[in-house]
Amino acid sequence: TGSLTVLGIETSCDETAAAVVRGPADRQILSNVIRSQFDEHKAFGGVVPEIAARAHIEVLDKIVQQAMDEAGCSFDDIDAVAATAGPGLIGGVIVGFLTAKAIAMAAAKPLIAVNHLEGHALTARLTDDLEFPFLLLLVSGGHSQFLLVKGVGDYERLGTTIDDAIGEAFDKTAKLLGLPYPGGPNVERLAREGDVNRFKLPRPLLDRPGLDMSFAGLKTALRTQAKKLEPIDDQTVADLCAGFQRAVSDVLATRTSRALGLFKDRFPDVQPTIVVAGGVAANAEIRSALLEAAKRVDARFIAPPMALCTDNAAMIAWAGIERLRLGPVDDMAVSPRPRWPL
Ligand code: KG4
Ligand code: ZN
Numbered sequence: 001t002g003s004l005t006v007l008g009i010e011t012s013c014d015e016t017a018a019a020v021v022r023g024p025a026d027r028q029i030l031s032n033v034i035r036s037q038f039d040e041h042k043a044f045g046g047v048v049p050e051i052a053a054r055a056h057i058e059v060l061d062k063i064v065q066q067a068m069d070e071a072g073c074s075f076d077d078i079d080a081v082a083a084t085a086g087p088g089l090i091g092g093v094i095v096g097f098l099t100a101k102a103i104a105m106a107a108a109k110p111l112i113a114v115n116h117l118e119g120h121a122l123t124a125r126l127t128d129d130l131e132f133p134f135l136l137l138l139v140s141g142g143h144s145q146f147l148l149v150k151g152v153g154d155y156e157r158l159g160t161t162i163d164d165a166i167g168e169a170f171d172k173t174a175k176l177l178g179l180p181y182p183g184g185p186n187v188e189r190l191a192r193e194g195d196v197n198r199f200k201l202p203r204p205l206l207d208r209p210g211l212d213m214s215f216a217g218l219k220t221a222l223r224t225q226a227k228k229l230e231p232i233d234d235q236t237v238a239d240l241c242a243g244f245q246r247a248v249s250d251v252l253a254t255r256t257s258r259a260l261g262l263f264k265d266r267f268p269d270v271q272p273t274i275v276v277a278g279g280v281a282a283n284a285e286i287r288s289a290l291l292e293a294a295k296r297v298d299a300r301f302i303a304p305p306m307a308l309c310t311d312n313a314a315m316i317a318w319a320g321i322e323r324l325r326l327g328p329v330d331d332m333a334v335s336p337r338p339r340w341p342l
Contacts, residue, residue: 004079004324005030005071007103008317009064011056011096012088012116013142014038014047017313018064020071020078023321027126030071032307032314033063045181046171053091060099067313075107080329082320085113086337088142093336101332112320113331117342119315121149124275126318127304133267135259137252137290140278140310141167141182146211146259147342148266149275152322155342158259159211166248166280169215173244176223177237187241188283194235194242199225201247203254211255211262218247249289256293264297273300281309 003025010017019032037055041047068074083100086093097113104111120138124130132154136147144161164172167184174183179190202221204214222244229236256274263272274294280286281303294301308314323329 004321005073005077006112006317006320006324007064007067007078007081008114008313008315008320009060009081009083009096009100010116010119010311010313010316011060011092012084012086013092013311014041014052015311016056016059016063017311018060018067019313019317020067020073021126021314021317021321023126023318024325029126029314030073031067032312033067033070034312035059035063042181045175047089049089049091052089053095056092056095060095064099064103075103075109078107078109080104080110080112080320080324081107082112082114082316084116084119084316085331085334086115086340088116088338090336090338093338097336104332110324110329111331112323112329113334114316114319114323115340115342116316117143117147118153118155119319120277121147121155121342122152122319122322123277123304123308123315124302125322126314127308128302130273130275130302133263133270134273134275135263136275136277137256137259138278139166139252139276139280139286141165141171143278144213144215146255148263152326157342158262159213159255161213161215162205163214163216164219166215166252167278169219169248170280172219173222173241176219176226177232177240179237184280184283187245188285190238191241191245191285194238194240196242196246198239199243201225201243203247203251206251206254211259213251213255215248218244245283245285249286252286253289253293256290257296260294260297260299271300272297273302275302275304277304277309279310282306
């Protein structure tokens with residue numbers, strides 16, 4: 001295969017994004033435009049689906065135009081249009097996917113319906129030399145899962161959270177400690193000033209086999225401890241943040257070691273690689289815990305640049321390229337899906 005140029009569109013949550021990517025031979029991000037709806041949702045302490053969909057409608061055409069301009073492309077120059085068709089907040093998914101469909105029809109280009117999770121799963125192949133199979137740990141506000149990525153379209157979920165996603169647990173913990181949304185970065189900042197040993201917090205499910213995770217109990221334990229000390233002072237908040245972050249890091253590192261062991265059993269001749277993706281991958285303590293877990297078993301650890309770990313359209317364009325390199329794609333008949341397991 002030579003090189004394909006694909007326009008990608010992502011609107012499944014609170015980022016309106018468009019990007020133009022070339023590949024698979026030269027792997028170039030020609031543009032990667034993103035507009036966050038942070039200000040629209042801030043006052044509500046979380047993403048409001050209806051507001052998200054309306055905000056996508058308002059800006060998507062301009063974001064797409066900007067992505068095309070920065071890439072120096074016209075619609076004639078691209079080989080296909082790829083857009084997230086799910087899973088996600090359905091209003092936003094509809095806005096992005098139907099916009100992509102309209103562009104594809106008008107420009108007579110193929111349309112590629114990308115699963116958002118597939119976008120995350122394949123990103124490391126855009127940024128690094130990485131062959132299948134590999135392990136992905138996806139940790140965001142909406143997802144916490146271990147995926148075995150065996151090929152394009154060939155994914156196996158090895159474990160997931162049975163309650164809250166990790167980012168969600170960070171956000172809820174922050175909220176109950178009176179910290180602003182989104183919680184993750186604030187918890188991390190305060191944890192630096194905190195004493196990790198002051199509070200004993202549980203490591204849920206750690207004694208159970210498999211790769212499933214649970215974070216709701218951790219949050220509840222933290223709330224119980226916080227309640228006893230009310231009104232809590234700044235140092236206590238920092239200590240609770242430190243204890244919480246350490247508990248999450250421990251759980252993820254232990255689970256990652258187990259996932260790598262499982263990988264070695266199934267693919268004894270392949271050096272294991274663990275890729276991390278999702279907003280929680282920004283957390284320095286979690287990153288270093290994962291890196292250590294990988295080192296212990298001589299595995300590769302890949303953390304793509306943060307702008308490609310969190311929601312973006314370059315990953316959607318890249319997933320489109322990966323699909324296209326395998327043969328012609330025509331997803332005009334596909335409907336947007338709020339739920340769409342890989
Ligand atoms: O991938 P992402 O940007 O959006 C989706 O959820 O799809 O992830 C956002 C999540 C939020 O829950 C946020 O609190 C969390 O990632 N997050 C962090 C950090 N930065 C963002 N969690 C822990 N530590 C961080 N530094
Ligand atoms: Zn995502």
